Amino acid sequence: MNYEWDFSGVWAHRDMLLAGFVGTMKIAAVAIALGVVFGVVLAALRLSGRAWLARPALWIIEFYRNTPPLVHFFWAFYALPVLIGVSLDPYAAAVIALSTQSGAFFAEVFRGGLVSIERGQWEAARAVGMRSHQALRRVVLPQALARMLPPFIERSFELIKTTALASTLAYSDLLYQAMQLNSITFRPLEVYTVVAAIFFLALFSLSLVARVAEHRLAISTRAAGH
Amino acid sequence: MDFTWDFSAVLQHWPVLLKGVGVTAGLWAVAFPSAMAIGLLIALGARSKSRLVGAATRGYMELFRNIPILIQLVWFFYAFPILTGWQLTPYVAALLALSLNASAYCSEIFRGGIASLPAGQWEGARALGMRRVQVLRRVVLPQVLKRMLPAFTNRGIELAKNTSIASVIAVHELMYQGRALSAAYYRPLEILTAVAVVYFVLIYPGAYAASRLEKRLALRSH
Numbered sequence: 001m002n003y004e005w006d007f008s009g010v011w012a013h014r015d016m017l018l019a020g021f022v023g024t025m026k027i028a029a030v031a032i033a034l035g036v037v038f039g040v041v042l043a044a045l046r047l048s049g050r051a052w053l054a055r056p057a058l059w060i061i062e063f064y065r066n067t068p069p070l071v072h073f074f075w076a077f078y079a080l081p082v083l084i085g086v087s088l089d090p091y092a093a094a095v096i097a098l099s100t101q102s103g104a105f106f107a108e109v110f111r112g113g114l115v116s117i118e119r120g121q122w123e124a125a126r127a128v129g130m131r132s133h134q135a136l137r138r139v140v141l142p143q144a145l146a147r148m149l150p151p152f153i154e155r156s157f158e159l160i161k162t163t164a165l166a167s168t169l170a171y172s173d174l175l176y177q178a179m180q181l182n183s184i185t186f187r188p189l190e191v192y193t194v195v196a197a198i199f200f201l202a203l204f205s206l207s208l209v210a211r212v213a214e215h216r217l218a219i220s221t222r223a224a225g226h
Numbered sequence: 227m228d229f230t231w232d233f234s235a236v237l238q239h240w241p242v243l244l245k246g247v248g249v250t251a252g253l254w255a256v257a258f259p260s261a262m263a264i265g266l267l268i269a270l271g272a273r274s275k276s277r278l279v280g281a282a283t284r285g286y287m288e289l290f291r292n293i294p295i296l297i298q299l300v301w302f303f304y305a306f307p308i309l310t311g312w313q314l315t316p317y318v319a320a321l322l323a324l325s326l327n328a329s330a331y332c333s334e335i336f337r338g339g340i341a342s343l344p345a346g347q348w349e350g351a352r353a354l355g356m357r358r359v360q361v362l363r364r365v366v367l368p369q370v371l372k373r374m375l376p377a378f379t380n381r382g383i384e385l386a387k388n389t390s391i392a393s394v395i396a397v398h399e400l401m402y403q404g405r406a407l408s409a410a411y412y413r414p415l416e417i418l419t420a421v422a423v424v425y426f427v428l429i430y431p432g433a434y435a436a437s438r439l440e441k442r443l444a445l446r447s448h
Contacts, residue, residue: 003308003309062430062433063422063426065433066383066387066425066426066429066430066433067387067422067425067426067429068386068387068388068389068390068391068401068425069387069390070390070391070393070394070401071390071401071418071421071422071425072422074401074404074405074414074418075418075419075422078408078414078415078418079414079415079418079419082229082414082415083229083415085229161293161294161295162294163294164294164296164297165296165391167296168296168394175294175296175297175300179300182304188304188305188308189304189305189308189309191305192297192300192301192304192305193301193305195297196293196297196298196301199292199293199294199297200288200289200292200293203292203293204288204292207292
């Protein structure tokens with residue numbers, strides 16, 4: 001192999017990649033926050049005990065979980081504006097696509113966590129005189145949240161990786177900025193290797209932090225008498 | 227809402243979408259078995275006594291799982307040819323990215339499945355005079371494959387969804403055909419909705435089967 005690597009072009013335009021990194025982080029943070037809201041609503045509908053609320057929520061969840069994320073992006077950008085009569089910029093469309101699809105996954109994480117707490121916990125809390133919202137807040141939720149955390153973190157990682165699809169709508173995320181940089185420097189090998197490395201370092205170090213946090217949590221819940 | 231739905235473009239040009247479904251299915255049918263085969267090799271590598279092989283396989287798994295698959299695809303299509311001198315066609319680049327990406331997840335499933343079997347099974351089979359490959363094929367895999375089935379089904383679903391990103395490098399699969407149609411007939415709402423429904427019809431049966439399987443296995447283990 002006598003290819004000579006040359007990172008000078010990438011280094012000279014590092015501000016472009018930095019802007020892309022900020023764009024990726026921004027869209028990921030907003031989509032996680034909105035996805036949690038959407039997920040809580042869907043999970044509440046699923047657990048409402050009323051079929052006319054639970055059924056549609058289930059179908060929304062199943063639809064998002066069983067269609068490709070890229071379809072959601074194109075649908076939000078090209079199709080949704082036709083339906084609502086308002087044109088969306090790439091940022092808004094990408095946030096809608098990301099937060100709705102991750103909301104569908106979060107909903108199942110939240111529902112699964114709540115359902116996994118044994119009935120006896122509810123009954124015992126009621127027996128000592130708590131109202132059901134008190135039982136939920138003081139007894140069930142603290143335990144359920146601990147169980148929800150690992151799958152929640154896993155879905156959030158998936159979401160961060162999925163943000164790269166926003167580049168197909170010309171939103172200035174890290175990948176889109178890399179494509180721009182490539183058209184200036186004509187150095188695809190260096191540009192895309194650097195972008196892959198940035199993603200790897202960011203996600204890998206985040207996953208190490210998450211692993212430590214989960215480990216700590218597992219110890220503290222065990223210490224609390226489980 | 228004064229928008230009137232008009233599915234005539236979809237109804238007239240459904241063979242175009244059908245062709246896309248064929249390419250999507252082809253990508254999946256090649257990438258999934260390849261991913262399982264590579265995944266098994268990587269999982270065996272991770273069990274190796276050699277620290278170098280162990281570290282390399284773990285690096286492989288972390289690398290492919292911590293980089294967005296779209297970036298892997300773009301890398302194989304635009305960067306890999308410069309490094310190696312082999313210009314890949316979009317279809318081959320897509321197959322490569324999809325297979326390698328899924329193989330990292332498959333290797334994790336194999337690794338967990340194999341580790342779930344007590345070491346006594348290995349020792350017993352070895353004591354009968356079997357080679358390691360024989361132990362794996364005749365004793366270990368038959369017992370753990372069933373346990374790994376739900377996880378592999380879920381991986382197959384993820385892979386089916388991931389095939390859509392091949393449209394970004396102009397592989398003429400379902401997503402690409404859908405976008406081409408919607409650009410040609412200015413009916414994005416109807417056409418992209420139809421594409422989403424087609425994907426759902428293709429993928430949902432797999433998800434349904436996986437959840438049934440999981441419940442059955444959970445019942446049996448009680």
